[in-house]
Amino acid sequence: MEHGGRLGAARRQFPGAPEPFLDLSTGINPIPWPVPPLPPEAFTRLPEPEAEAALRAVAAAAYGAADPAMVAAAPGTQLLIQLLPRLFPQPALRVLSPTYAEHAACWRAAGTAVAEVASFAALDGPADGPGAALLCNPNNPDGRRYAPEELRALADRMAARGGLLVVDEAFAELEPDTPGAAALLPHPALILLRSFGKSHGLAGVRLGFALASPERAAAIRAALGPWAVSGPALAIGRAALADTAWREAAAARLAADSARLDALLAGAGLRVRGGTRLFRLAEGDAAAWHARLGRAGILVRRFSGQPRWLRFGLPGDAAAWARLAAALGG
DSSP, X not given: OOOSOOHHHHHHHSTTOOSSOEEOSSOOOSSOOOOOOOOTHHHHSOOOHHHHHHHHHHHXXXXXXXXXXGEXXXXXXXXXXXXXXXHSXXXXXXXESSSOTHHHHHHHHXXXXXXXXXXXXXXXXXXXXXXXXXXXXXXXXXXXXXXXXXXXXXXXXXXXXXXXXXXXXXXXXXXXXXXXXXXXXXOTTEEEEEEHHHHHTXXXXXXXXXXXXXXXXXXXXXXXXXXXXXXXHHHHHHHHHTOHHHHHHHHHHHHHHHHHHHHHHHHTTOEEEEEETTEEEEESXXXXXXXXXXXXXXXXXXXXXXXXXXXXXXXXXXXXXXHHHHHHHO
């Protein structure tokens, strides 16, 4: 499975590239939430149930869920992506593609017949068929997005067939114009996924959330077992998700930075197809640009199924912006 962030592989591919490598291959906030010193007991003691409950309460408020009982915390959203097909099996699933490839792969590995479709309308499938669907909102990598009323209608149709709608909102948190779907909960067919690490620039903390009906959320928590989230992740997540001022400032900064990146890409002759405030999708001679940037010590994301696409994350400081501008224009 292809993923961004593999600097070891990039160094082997471009052995003469200048160091340090500038990693623009992921959609992770390049300016992280400032982690304060943590109390020693966050590392030395098993987490208390009250700490996990407090994190779920803060997450419910941050994501717009009416009840912390509708939240399950996990050590990263990837684990939830792998868990859901086994916990809530479906005979067939339609995935809106192209998107994050782990979704289809994990459902197939669990024995589900997966069909990858190109349009939102095609997620519905035949009226007498299985009712399970999955999409990312906003989508990775092209930024397609869908309104809550569209998701509600689709979830209702899935529920009528005893099925499921999974919506991965990994990139929704810093997109004020893309409201999350947590207000639709509780819904018998709807499961939402949220990534803490991408929005807060702390992917290594390994923290993610599933939002669902209280019954489904409880089943996820039971499957994860006790102490699923580490003490440091509980402490960091609780403080960071409560920091609304930081989140608002980050969203504003990223809006300006993504517009700046669009201008750089367009100036280099690349067509900007879309994206989110954490990444931009460009189209052009992807192989040539990937090699050119790699030789300059800049890693961007290619897609084997879309050979003309490149995804660019955002530079995090003035030096990184200058390096990218030089590589694109020099």
